[in-house]
Amino acid sequence: MADADRPGSAGLVAARLFHFAQPGHELELDSGERLGPVTLAYETYGTLNADKSNAILVHHALSGDAHAAGIALDDSGPSALESGLDGAGAVPDGPVDHHRLGWWDTMIGPGKAFDTDRYFVISSNVIGGCRGSTGPSSVNLETGVPYGLSFPVVTISDMVRAQAQLLDFLGIERLLCVSGGSMGGMQSLEWAVNHRDRVVSCIPIATCARLSAQGIAFNEVGRRAIISDQNWRNGEYYGNTTPDAGLAIARMIGHITYLSDESMRRKFGRRLRGKEKYGYDFSLDFEVESYLHYKGNRFVERFDANSYLYITKAMDYFDLSDLTSIKSKMLVISFSSDWLFPPARLKALVRTLRRKRKDVTYCDVQSSRGHDAFLLEVGPLTELLSGFLDNVYRR
Amino acid sequence: MADADRPGSAGLVAARLFHFAQPGHELELDSGERLGPVTLAYETYGTLNADKSNAILVHHALSGDAHAAGIALDDSGPSALESGLDGAGAVPDGPVDHHRLGWWDTMIGPGKAFDTDRYFVISSNVIGGCRGSTGPSSVNLETGVPYGLSFPVVTISDMVRAQAQLLDFLGIERLLCVSGGSMGGMQSLEWAVNHRDRVVSCIPIATCARLSAQGIAFNEVGRRAIISDQNWRNGEYYGNTTPDAGLAIARMIGHITYLSDESMRRKFGRRLRGKEKYGYDFSLDFEVESYLHYKGNRFVERFDANSYLYITKAMDYFDLSDLTSIKSKMLVISFSSDWLFPPARLKALVRTLRRKRKDVTYCDVQSSRGHDAFLLEVGPLTELLSGFLDNVYRR
Numbered sequence: 001m002a003d004a005d006r007p008g009s010a011g012l013v014a015a016r017l018f019h020f021a022q023p024g025h026e027l028e029l030d031s032g033e034r035l036g037p038v039t040l041a042y043e044t045y046g047t048l049n050a051d052k053s054n055a056i057l058v059h060h061a062l063s064g065d066a067h068a069a070g071i072a073l074d075d076s077g078p079s080a081l082e083s084g085l086d087g088a089g090a091v092p093d094g095p096v097d098h099h100r101l102g103w104w105d106t107m108i109g110p111g112k113a114f115d116t117d118r119y120f121v122i123s124s125n126v127i128g129g130c131r132g133s134t135g136p137s138s139v140n141l142e143t144g145v146p147y148g149l150s151f152p153v154v155t156i157s158d159m160v161r162a163q164a165q166l167l168d169f170l171g172i173e174r175l176l177c178v179s180g181g182s183m184g185g186m187q188s189l190e191w192a193v194n195h196r197d198r199v200v201s202c203i204p205i206a207t208c209a210r211l212s213a214q215g216i217a218f219n220e221v222g223r224r225a226i227i228s229d230q231n232w233r234n235g236e237y238y239g240n241t242t243p244d245a246g247l248a249i250a251r252m253i254g255h256i257t258y259l260s261d262e263s264m265r266r267k268f269g270r271r272l273r274g275k276e277k278y279g280y281d282f283s284l285d286f287e288v289e290s291y292l293h294y295k296g297n298r299f300v301e302r303f304d305a306n307s308y309l310y311i312t313k314a315m316d317y318f319d320l321s322d323l324t325s326i327k328s329k330m331l332v333i334s335f336s337s338d339w340l341f342p343p344a345r346l347k348a349l350v351r352t353l354r355r356k357r358k359d360v361t362y363c364d365v366q367s368s369r370g371h372d373a374f375l376l377e378v379g380p381l382t383e384l385l386s387g388f389l390d391n392v393y394r395r
Numbered sequence: 396m397a398d399a400d401r402p403g404s405a406g407l408v409a410a411r412l413f414h415f416a417q418p419g420h421e422l423e424l425d426s427g428e429r430l431g432p433v434t435l436a437y438e439t440y441g442t443l444n445a446d447k448s449n450a451i452l453v454h455h456a457l458s459g460d461a462h463a464a465g466i467a468l469d470d471s472g473p474s475a476l477e478s479g480l481d482g483a484g485a486v487p488d489g490p491v492d493h494h495r496l497g498w499w500d501t502m503i504g505p506g507k508a509f510d511t512d513r514y515f516v517i518s519s520n521v522i523g524g525c526r527g528s529t530g531p532s533s534v535n536l537e538t539g540v541p542y543g544l545s546f547p548v549v550t551i552s553d554m555v556r557a558q559a560q561l562l563d564f565l566g567i568e569r570l571l572c573v574s575g576g577s578m579g580g581m582q583s584l585e586w587a588v589n590h591r592d593r594v595v596s597c598i599p600i601a602t603c604a605r606l607s608a609q610g611i612a613f614n615e616v617g618r619r620a621i622i623s624d625q626n627w628r629n630g631e632y633y634g635n636t637t638p639d640a641g642l643a644i645a646r647m648i649g650h651i652t653y654l655s656d657e658s659m660r661r662k663f664g665r666r667l668r669g670k671e672k673y674g675y676d677f678s679l680d681f682e683v684e685s686y687l688h689y690k691g692n693r694f695v696e697r698f699d700a701n702s703y704l705y706i707t708k709a710m711d712y713f714d715l716s717d718l719t720s721i722k723s724k725m726l727v728i729s730f731s732s733d734w735l736f737p738p739a740r741l742k743a744l745v746r747t748l749r750r751k752r753k754d755v756t757y758c759d760v761q762s763s764r765g766h767d768a769f770l771l772e773v774g775p776l777t778e779l780l781s782g783f784l785d786n787v788y789r790r
Binding site for chain 2: 316
């Protein structure tokens with residue numbers, strides 16, 4: 001509990017639930033289907049000011065959740081190690097603190113980039129997810145059993161439309177800023193384009209305006225691994241053995257794409273794990289294999305395989321072909337060694353925005369840490385974000 | 396059959412079998428185990444000259460085989476489309492020619508880079524494979540059933556030691572050149588280091604002297620997909636349902652790494668497959684998904700899942716830490732967009748060789764085609780190889 005007192009912590013936090021889309025008011029989805037009732041799990045940090053002008057919405061990545069900062073009151077929450085993408089190479093040897101830190105705790109808190117002494121920060125779990133918001137593992141009230149594949153396919157636009165209702169509920173008309181990395185950045189861009197009047201500024205990080213063929217390819221292989229798992233049973237595995245092997249493989253593929261060739265070389269190289277020479281069998285020989293297995297096996301403890309299918313599909317479908325309507329001040333950030341969302345793509349996005357005379361600042365942060373850098377390069381990110389937000393807030 | 400007459404074809408070829416390592420003369424493996432009897436499937440193109448000074452040994456990649464050039468006499472052979480890695484994006488609509496072309500047919504034949512009017516080219520399938528050479532799907536004569544996982548783990552060094560016996564059998568003491576791409580290049584480097592007196596020149600292409608952590612990681616995820624398949628049954632699936640789903644996933648992962656982000660964008664982009672809008676379900680939406688599924692499903696028709704385990708393990712174990720003993724003239728080639736074997740790594744290898752005062756020429760070929768470029772960039776490769784080989788042969 002001592003962590004709660006340390007300087008810069010957002011403190012002890014508990015997720016809250018927002019229920020909406022009751023019968024007759026269902027959420028209309030891009031697919032044409034309707035979803036309701038809907039629950040969003042969310043957390044807030046800091047205090048909303050009198051004129052409600054200091055609210056910032058942060059968006060999590062593929063495997064993240066509402067617990068972005070501070071220390072979770074209950075011990076069922078995710079950890080900083082396990083919540084978002086992460087690049088913490090070492091497999092912890094000791095016990096993990098049950099009061100876990102949020103996935104962007106390094107960035108959100110008193111005196112941090114998203115300074116909770118000044119700003120009111122909101123974070124919510126996406127629909128389709130499995131961390132408190134309505135998704136395929138939720139019980140369908142009409143049938144009394146979990147949705148499974150009868151859950152409608154949702155898009156990034158749908159996720160954001162649900163968040164907009166949360167903002168209405170909180171009485172917040174305009175957001176000082178929206179920001180997130182990876183799929184979080186997709187949501188931020190979606191806000192800037194399709195909810196333009198509610199967004200003063202936008203900070204998309206290590207992301208894209210439309211997923212690449214390579215990104216779709218990696219997602220599809222992950223989905224195939226889940227769907228091929230004998231325990232998946234067309235998505236109806238709830239209460240039964242879960243498709244852990246398939247989900248672990250999907251996560252392992254993901255982790256390779258979150259690191260760079262260089263960061264893998266530095267972190268693991270060709271070091272053997274617990275042996276001095278090759279085993280000449282198919283047990284694990286190398287540290288990097290052990291790391292991937294650990295990551296895969298931990299992930300299945302806290303994530304639903306069907307949610308993995310739905311969320312990756314939402315990423316695949318993301319395609320903001322028209323950026324002309326953006327009104328917000330933009331700060332676009334890439335990382336030099338991120339090959340999943342390469343700087344060249346982000347630069348092209350920035351050129352498009354500039355041709356359309358948008359107010360855009362761009363920085364390619366030099367980092368060897370690959371895509372994970374958006375969670376790890378706290379120093380450069382804090383410097384960039386603090387100045388940008390201060391500037392936006394003072395106006 | 397008309398193809399056999401076209402200029403530059405190595406013509407109709409049939410694989411031959413070399414049997415060795417009979418009882419008492421088993422092949423000694425790096426693991427300490429002994430393997431025998433052993434069969435190597437091989438092909439030859441061109442004619443060995445009187446002083447046996449014009450022999451070139453080419454090495455196939457992970458999924459390749461002995462059929463490197465010309466048109467296979469029987470129709471059970473691999474195709475140019477399916478044999479090695481490949482970047483032929485389109486899924487063929489019409490019937491595929493049964494008389495299939497070798498995986499490096501563009502490079503081997505009269506007037507081609509490996510000019511069969513001048514040189515005698517040899518190609519053999521590796522041990523551990525499943526295309527005619529002894530591997531886990533071969534029957535163990537002691538038990539009367541296929542080896543499965545009782546097949547010993549082999550290394551690149553073991554594969555090359557078996558090839559050396561084939562060369563002895565053919566009466567060839569020295570090779571004018573050894574060459575190959577990807578895992579083929581590993582074998583070529585292994586020849587140059589550990590059979591240095593038998594190699595005049597060496598052309599490793601799109602390869603490495605030790606596999607990177609990222610390379611090991613991708614291999615391990617592929618293996619995990621196979622091992623997690625319920626039909627794998629600890630490798631004892633012969634005569635039963637084969638672990639096709641797992642092997643297809645492994646192949647799909649492989650194919651992503653063989654292409655570049657850029658080549659995937661050009662080849663597929665975000666084009667939908669057979670539909671005009673998103674399906675909002677988990678059927679295939681995008682061309683790139685369809686391509687990967689096609690590649691995965693075709694691969695299981697011709698490749699053994701256990702061989703995939705053994706061959707990837709051999710790649711993982713490859714680590715030529717000492718290059719000082721190399722005597723041959725070297726031509727090292729990388730491709731600018733190859734992120735599986737990045738130019739930076741090949742450059743580091745070349746720097747090491749130069750520091751040791753080796754005779755080494757290096758070229759980074761500009762190409763957007765990723766790792767597959769070693770099969771596709773025929774023009775630049777032909778120019779580089781023809782001159783180099785001519786120079787070596789004239790001396």
